[in-house]
Every structure is written in C-alpha cells, then in structure tokens.
Amino acid sequence: MAQAARVTNSGGRPSTAVDATSIDQIAGRSSAADAVPLEGSDRHSSDRGEAGPAQRRAVGTDDGTVRAVTEPAVVHDIRAAYDAVAPRYAELFSNVLETLPMERAMLAAFAELVRAHDAGPVADVGCGPGHVTAHLHALGATAFGIDLSSEMVALARRAHPDLRFDEGSMTALDVDDGVLGGILAFYSVIHTPPQHVPAVFAEFRRVLAPGGHLLLGFFAGDDPLPQEFDHKVTLAYRWSPGSLAESARQAGFVEVARLVREPREGERQFQQAQLLVRKPEEPGAPR
Numbered sequence: 001m002a003q004a005a006r007v008t009n010s011g012g013r014p015s016t017a018v019d020a021t022s023i024d025q026i027a028g029r030s031s032a033a034d035a036v037p038l039e040g041s042d043r044h045s046s047d048r049g050e051a052g053p054a055q056r057r058a059v060g061t062d063d064g065t066v067r068a069v070t071e072p073a074v075v076h077d078i079r080a081a082y083d084a085v086a087p088r089y090a091e092l093f094s095n096v097l098e099t100l101p102m103e104r105a106m107l108a109a110f111a112e113l114v115r116a117h118d119a120g121p122v123a124d125v126g127c128g129p130g131h132v133t134a135h136l137h138a139l140g141a142t143a144f145g146i147d148l149s150s151e152m153v154a155l156a157r158r159a160h161p162d163l164r165f166d167e168g169s170m171t172a173l174d175v176d177d178g179v180l181g182g183i184l185a186f187y188s189v190i191h192t193p194p195q196h197v198p199a200v201f202a203e204f205r206r207v208l209a210p211g212g213h214l215l216l217g218f219f220a221g222d223d224p225l226p227q228e229f230d231h232k233v234t235l236a237y238r239w240s241p242g243s244l245a246e247s248a249r250q251a252g253f254v255e256v257a258r259l260v261r262e263p264r265e266g267e268r269q270f271q272q273a274q275l276l277v278r279k280p281e282e283p284g285a286p287r
C-alpha cells in the first residue's frame with residue numbers, strides 16, 4: 001500500500017477494449033463516447049449518489065502504522081472505476097492541457113495568486129495521472145497531488161518522479177488545518193454526489209490557509225440544480241456556475257473569478273467552467 005505522507009504545519013483508464021480515437025471519450029467529453037461501452041467501469045449501486053453502506057478501509061500513515069477509515073460507499077465505487085481505467089486515462093489525457101488555452105489561463109492566474117500569497121503548497125486533489133500537478137509545478141507553484149485511485153497515484157509517481165503524490169480522498173484529507181496555499185480540484189468534484197459537496201467544500205476550507213485559493217474545473221449547465229450525466233468512467237454531475245459558486249459561498253468562500261467556455265468541436269456538448277474562490281483572510285489581517 002502506498003504510504004500516505006501527512007501535510008503538516010511544518011511541511012511546506014487497465015487498458016479497456018475501447019479504441020478511443022478522441023481524447024474526450026473516457027472523460028465523457030465527447031458525444032461519440034455515448035455509444036461506446038467502457039469495460040471495467042460498470043455502473044455501481046451507489047452511482048446515483050445514495051450514501052450506501054459506509055465502507056471501512058485501511059490506510060497507511062507516515063509513521064508506518066495503518067489506520068481504519070470509514071468512507072461513503074460512493075467513494076469506494078469511484079476508486080474502483082478509476083483504478084480500472086487509469087492507464088488508458090493517462091494515455092488519453094496527459095497532454096490535454098496543450099490544447100486548452102482557457103484552462104491554462106485560469107491555471108496560470110491561480111498559480112500566480114498562490115505564489116504571491118505564499119501561504120503554503122498547492123494540493124491537486126483528484127490529480128489523476130499528475131499532468132496538471134506537473135503543469136502547476138512548471139508554473140512555479142509548490143504542488144503535490146492527491147487521488148483516490150492507487151493506480152492513478154502509481155502512474156503519476158512514475159510520470160513525475162520529482163513530485164509528490166499521495167493516496168487520499170477529498171472527503172477526509174490527511175492534511176492539517178490551514179496549511180495549504182491553494183487547492184486545485186480539476187474535474188474531480190464532478191463525481192461527488194451533490195449532497196456531499198458541502199462537506200467536501202468544508203474540508204477544503206479547513207485545510208486552506210486564510211487567503212488561500214481554490215480552483216474548480218467542471219462541466220457546466222444552465223439548470224439551477226446539479227444534473228447527473230453518463231460520464232464514461234463513473235457517474236458525474238454538472239453544475240451551473242452560479243449554483244456551484246453559491247455552494248462555495250455557503251461553505252465560507254469568496255468568489256474571485258469564473259470562466260465558462262463553449263464546447264469544442266468533437267467534445268460532449270456541455271459548457272466547461274472554471275471557478276476560482278478564496279478563503280477569507282482572518283479578520284484584521286493585512287490584505
């Protein structure tokens with residue numbers, strides 16, 4: 001089992017039968033994906049976001065001991081789904097940022113704000129194979145990755161041996177309070193059932209330093225209620241940017257910026273959005 005290194009105050013897709021011709025197929029970003037069954041990612045009983053029976057799981061800690069954690073059943077299913085597709089996902093997506101200028105612009109702004117604030121490292125939560133973590137690193141941010149899927153973490157470590165990647169869940173981060181300068185959740189909160197999103201945002205707020213930034217990447221829509229869609233790995237939800245911003249506001253964040261772009265040719269015909277929010281400074285702190 002991978003060692004989970006704790007972040008403290010002192011610390012700074014197996015191959016499937018799918019012959020995907022588009023980078024969008026696995027992530028459900030392509031309408032063509034709708035017709036393609038993805039082996040190894042069958043839908044699970046908890047896919048509709050019901051809490052389901054909680055699961056006990058052993059997690060390694062940095063002192064070599066093993067502790068048991070309880071997690072929602074849906075988290076177990078998401079892990080299994082991404083473990084099953086990790087190599088194929090990495091193959092399809094590891095260079096995708098090269099083709100996404102809007103996303104790169106928001107990532108650059110995020111990295112610059114985090115660097116200027118200098119309050120701690122950036123956690124790329126739901127980092128997948130680590131390509132966005134590496135992009136943040138190249139932008140000068142001190143970045144590390146966290147992912148639910150041990151297969152994704154293994155691929156990320158192999159592709160970026162100079163960077164740190166830990167197994168973990170956004171529902172209970174093994175990170176001390178207030179130690180992160182930034183959190184990136186790039187198309188990872190999309191799998192969180194909407195009723196669990198407030199708890200995830202509360203967890204993000206807990207681990208961020210005052211003034212720390214959170215950047216969310218997600219599929220967008222106009223409906224005020226989150227809409228589930230048939231993502232090819234496991235069930236996902238798209239949000240209107242206003243609804244997700246309101247959920248972040250209710251968790252104590254202040255909106256900084258949002259970017260909504262139209263789908264590109266060949267992508268699933270959903271808008272895609274980036275939402276940048278900030279944890280307020282402590283009262284009286286210099287801005």
Ligand SMILES: C[S@@+](CC[C@H](N)C(=O)[O-])C[C@H]1O[C@@H](n2cnc3c(N)ncnc32)[C@H](O)[C@@H]1O
Nearest residue numbers: 082126127128147148149168169170186187188
């Ligand atoms: C669509 S992929 C995005 C990966 C990467 N951020 C990217 O943009 O290519 C979603 C990732 O989020 C991870 N993930 C989903 N739920 C998670 C959770 N509760 N905690 C940590 N990671 C999670 C999955 O294992 C998967 O690697």
